[in-house]
Amino acid sequence: MSFALAIHGGAGANPKRDYSEQSAHLNELIRRGGARLQSGAAALDVAVEMVEALEVSGLYYAGRGAAPNSEGDYELDASVMNGADLNAGAVVSISGIAHPIAAARKVMEESPHVTLAGAGAGAFARARGLETVDEPALYYTGKAGHGGHDNLVHGTVGAAVLDRQGRLAAATSTSGTINKMPGRVGDTPLIGAGSWADSSVAVSCTGHGEFFIRVSAAHDLAARMAYAGAGLAEAARQVLDNVAAIGGDGGLIAVSRDGGVTMPFNSQGMKCAAITSRHGPCVHVFDRAEDWD
Ligand code: ASP
Numbered sequence: 001m002s003f004a005l006a007i008h009g010g011a012g013a014n015p016k017r018d019y020s021e022q023s024a025h026l027n028e029l030i031r032r033g034g035a036r037l038q039s040g041a042a043a044l045d046v047a048v049e050m051v052e053a054l055e056v057s058g059l060y061y062a063g064r065g066a067a068p069n070s071e072g073d074y075e076l077d078a079s080v081m082n083g084a085d086l087n088a089g090a091v092v093s094i095s096g097i098a099h100p101i102a103a104a105r106k107v108m109e110e111s112p113h114v115t116l117a118g119a120g121a122g123a124f125a126r127a128r129g130l131e132t133v134d135e136p137a138l139y140y141t142g143k144a145g146h147g148g149h150d151n152l153v154h155g156t157v158g159a160a161v162l163d164r165q166g167r168l169a170a171a172t173s174t175s176g177t178i179n180k181m182p183g184r185v186g187d188t189p190l191i192g193a194g195s196w197a198d199s200s201v202a203v204s205c206t207g208h209g210e211f212f213i214r215v216s217a218a219h220d221l222a223a224r225m226a227y228a229g230a231g232l233a234e235a236a237r238q239v240l241d242n243v244a245a246i247g248g249d250g251g252l253i254a255v256s257r258d259g260g261v262t263m264p265f266n267s268q269g270m271k272c273a274a275i276t277s278r279h280g281p282c283v284h285v286f287d288r289a290e291d292w293d
Contacts (some may be wrong), residue, residue, distance in 0.1 A: 001164040002259035003037035004276040004292075005030065007050050009060040010155035010228045011206040011251040013269030019285045022059050026273040026283045029053055033159075034275035043169035043202070044082045044105075050268050051078070051171040054157035057143045060271070061155025063099060066140040066175030071182050074136045076175050077189035078104040079115075083168030083197035090189040091125070092117035098131040098139075102190070103171045106130065114191065140175075156188055158204030164277075167268070168202040168257060170195045170218070177209060187212035192219035196264040200225055200257050201232065201241040207243070207250010207267060215242045221254060233262040233291040261292040 007030060009022055021124025029050060036046050055063020066074050078100035079090035086103035092115060097103050103125040118125050126132060131138040156174035163169075172195045174188040186209030196203045196218035203218040212218075217239050224235035233258050236254050243250060244266050251265025253272055261274045269286040279292050 001166060002162070002277040003164050004162040004255040004259045004261050004274070005037055005046065005050070005257060006160045006253035006255055006261050006263055006274040007033065007054065007119055007272065008156070008158050008204065008206055008251070008253050008263070009054060009271035010157065010251070011265050011267040011270045013125065013285050015268070015286070019271065022271050023283050023285060025057055025059055026271060027281065030273040030275045030281045030283065034281065037163055037289040040164055041161035042165070043167045044080070046163065047159040047161045047169040047171040048080060048105050050159035051157055051173050051178045052099050055099055055101060055173055057157045060157045061175050061178070062157045062173045064139065064141055065155065066220045067155070067178050068140070069176070069182050069184070071181045073182060074140055074175060075182070076100045076173070077186060078171070078173035079189045079191055079195040080104045080108060080171040081169065081191055081195050081197040082108070083199055085204055086198060088114050088191045090115040090191060091121040091200070092185055092189045093183065094118070094121045094125065095120055095136055097125045098133055101171050104129050116187065156206040158206060158253060160204050162202065162255045162257060162259060166257060168197045168255065169201065170197040170202040172204045174281070186210070187217065192216050194218060196222050198222055201254055203252055203254040205252040206270065208248045211243045211246055211248020212250060214246060215239065216248045217243060217252065221252070232256040232260040236262045236264050240264055257287070258293070263289045
């Protein structure tokens with residue numbers, strides 16, 4: 001059976017910046033994830049592992065690299081979806097937890113709910129023994145790590161995975177858009193907007209979240225394949241065209257049950273990487289990755 005893995009470190013890249021550290025990190029990560037899938041690991045496990053590694057790196061606006069909101073506080077969002085059973089979990093505006101994606105998975109697997117927000121989400125994650133951050137202002141290094149936050153650049157992280165058993169999973173994590181208002185919720189923790197996985201496709205989005213919410217981006221991609229018979233790359237392009245038509249920019253990564261991969265964007269670049277059982281690893285920042293069938 002074939003496998004496929006795509007990961008991203010956010011839509012948008014500043015041509016004046018050097019992304020060699022991010023590229024090297026994505027290169028190392030995609031090889032590690034490919035090896036895990038080659039040896040039979042489950043899509044859900046690999047999706048969460050990839051996002052945890054992206055979160056802890058401090059290289060993107062998620063997890064350790066989180067950017068603060070306009071009041072200087074940290075409100076992180078994450079979601080995960082398992083295509084095999086349509087199970088899903090999400091956390092919204094969580095703070096003080098090292099891995100929001102791990103909290104989202106706990107919500108999925110150990111609560112009766114799909115989404116927990118704010119203090120309740122934090123208390124749930126702590127009660128489940130997840131790694132905490134005692135001093136958010138010291139732990140989150142986005143500012144130092146990026147040399148100043150950059151409004152041009154989105155830094156959400158995500159993974160879309162097909163495993164050798166034919167199961168699909170998607171995971172996405174972010175600190176949201178730069179200088180967001182306190183309490184603002186983007187697309188990342190919304191199932192069907194920022195993340196989606198079913199038995200045909202797994203999708204993780206990044207970009208100006210308000211626009212991705214308004215077109216139900218991640219689920220719309222799946223619906224175009226299921227109801228209109230669109231191919232993976234075609235469906236992804238149509239979704240981004242709709243985002244652009246209402247004024248939004250960003251990108252997405254998606255893998256299909258056939259082992260296809262597409263990673264389109266309409267922003268200036270997108271940090272992303274992919275590997276499949278048929279294609280060796282690739283890493284992209286400014287140039288568009290070719291679509292793999
Ligand atoms: N989509 C994320 C949000 O709107 C931001 C990003 O992709 O960087 O919160």
